[in-house]
Amino acid sequence: MTTTIAMVLLIAGCALVTWIPRILPFVLVKNMKMPDIVLRWLAYIPVCILSALVIEGFFHKQQSFVTIDWLNVGAFIPTLVVALITKSLSKTVVAGVVTMAVMRLLFV
Amino acid sequence: MEYTEQKPYTPDTFLQGVKDCIPTLLGYISIGVAFGVVGIASGISVFEVFLLSVLVYAGSAQFIFCGLYLAGAPLSAVIVTIFIVNLRHLLMSLTIAPYFTKYSMLRNIGFGTLLTDETFGVSVVTAGKEGRLGGKWMDGLNVTAYTTWIVACTVGGIIGQWLPDPEKWGLDYALVAMFVALLVLTLQSIPKEKIMHYLKLIAVMVVSMYGMLYFMPGHLAVLLSTIVVATIGVVTEK
Numbered sequence: 001m002t003t004t005i006a007m008v009l010l011i012a013g014c015a016l017v018t019w020i021p022r023i024l025p026f027v028l029v030k031n032m033k034m035p036d037i038v039l040r041w042l043a044y045i046p047v048c049i050l051s052a053l054v055i056e057g058f059f060h061k062q063q064s065f066v067t068i069d070w071l072n073v074g075a076f077i078p079t080l081v082v083a084l085i086t087k088s089l090s091k092t093v094v095a096g097v098v099t100m101a102v103m104r105l106l107f108v
Numbered sequence: 109m110e111y112t113e114q115k116p117y118t119p120d121t122f123l124q125g126v127k128d129c130i131p132t133l134l135g136y137i138s139i140g141v142a143f144g145v146v147g148i149a150s151g152i153s154v155f156e157v158f159l160l161s162v163l164v165y166a167g168s169a170q171f172i173f174c175g176l177y178l179a180g181a182p183l184s185a186v187i188v189t190i191f192i193v194n195l196r197h198l199l200m201s202l203t204i205a206p207y208f209t210k211y212s213m214l215r216n217i218g219f220g221t222l223l224t225d226e227t228f229g230v231s232v233v234t235a236g237k238e239g240r241l242g243g244k245w246m247d248g249l250n251v252t253a254y255t256t257w258i259v260a261c262t263v264g265g266i267i268g269q270w271l272p273d274p275e276k277w278g279l280d281y282a283l284v285a286m287f288v289a290l291l292v293l294t295l296q297s298i299p300k301e302k303i304m305h306y307l308k309l310i311a312v313m314v315v316s317m318y319g320m321l322y323f324m325p326g327h328l329a330v331l332l333s334t335i336v337v338a339t340i341g342v343v344t345e346k
Contacts, residue, residue: 003155010183011156014173015163017191023220025201027213037342042195044309044338047298049193050168050291051310052330052337053175055317057284066321072284079285083292090138092292096285100278 071107075100117238118245125248128234129256132226136253137260139167142286143174144264145271149279150174157265161258166224168290169193170261175283181327189331200228207231207241215243222250224257305345313337 054076060069075096082095118124140161147157152174160170169190176186201220208216227249235241271277298306316337320329 003153003159006183007152007156008159010186011159011163011173013183013187014160014169014190017187018164018166018169018194018197019221021191021194021196021198022201022223023217024198025205026208026216026220039199040345041338041342042199044341045192045334046168046196046294047291047306048309048313048334048338048341049172049189049330050287050294051313052317052333053172053287054284054291055314056321056326056330058314059318059321061321061326066318072281075278075281076284076288079281079288080292083285083289087293087296088138089135089286089289089293090142092289093142093282093285096281096288097278100281101276102278104276104278 071100071103074103118234118242120242120245122244122248122251125245125250126252127248128230128245129227129249129252132230132253133256135226136256139286140257140260141264141267142282143167143170144261144266145268145279146171146264146282146286147174147261148265148268148271149282150178152177154262154265154269157268158258158262161261164190165222165254165257166194166197171283171286171290175287176327178280178283179325179327181325185327185331189327192331192334197223200225204228204231204235204241207235208243208246211243219243219246219250222254224253227253302345305341309337309341312340 057072058069058076060067078099079092079096083092086092118128143161144154144157147160147170148154152160160173164170164173172189172193173186176189181189201223204223205216205220208219211219230249231241231246234245268279271279295303295306313333316333317329320333324332
């Protein structure tokens with residue numbers, strides 16, 4: 001096992017920035033009220049970041065231009081359908097992995 | 109989550125907290141095992157999978173960690189992205205914290221440290237029903253969820269190690285598939301009248317990501333597009 005110091009520090013850093021938002025209201029529990037506009041902005045974050053992460057895979061960066069990664073887009077469609085029908089994380093992951101494996105077998 | 113029992117109050121015992129956690133455990137187990145497999149496929153070790161589940165203890169953040177690590181993102185980008193992703197915990201803690209004002213600061217830090225989407229869900233339902241939350245009950249709920257998560261992630265990591273050449277089997281796509289599922293589940297919890305607004309924002313996100321990728325690496329485009337599109341969301345909402 002070769003866990004580097006840098007990796008441990010990275011994980012520790014991630015732990016810290018996950019921990020602070022969790023405990024902050026418990027520490028400052030008395031009358032801590034965030035402005036309404038900030039709360040509304042925060043409400044958009046989960047959907048925005050998740051869609052950005054999904055969409056990132058659609059594109060492939062060449063030297064000077066961005067192209068579409070058809071394999072990724074192709075795997076996305078059945079994955080989305082399974083997610084919409086089952087609403088299950090594990091089934092969606094299995095569907096995505098199987099689709100990608102089959103497509104690599106056929107097209108690559 | 110099902111709440112069929114009609115007792116007037118939930119006893120403030122550790123054991124009752126454990127019992128109330130059980131309906132959510134299948135979720136922790138399936139996501140945790142999936143995370144372990146994805147982590148190994150992304151090139152991190154079983155020990156690192158274990159360390160992430162112990163120290164970070166947040167499914168989405170852990171998946172994003174793997175995605176960014178695989179993409180070769182600099183350390184600062186990983187940490188900033190995870191910070192932004194986990195800002196939603198601030199909202200959950202803000203909702204739950206007022207129930208625990210009579211407990212010590214140390215115990216309050218304990219409650220906050222182990223707050224997740226699921227334990228938040230269970231406690232907010234219970235608080236709505238009872239008008240109060242007990243500390244021992246909360247500990248039972250939290251500790252059960254935390255322990256299950258660590259074991260599930262680590263077992264997933266061990267399973268992931270048995271699979272040689274994960275890319276050939278499409279396992280690298282597990283991460284994206286997980287984000288697709290999380291996105292669908294998140295959209296599901298949004299009020300119906302707001303769905304069109306969110307779908308339009310996702311369309312804007314496609315354009316934003318495509319445009320930004322000309323000028324910056326993927327992980328930075330994810331972060332900047334999230335900030336821009338969330339801001340557009342606030343400005344354009346009715």
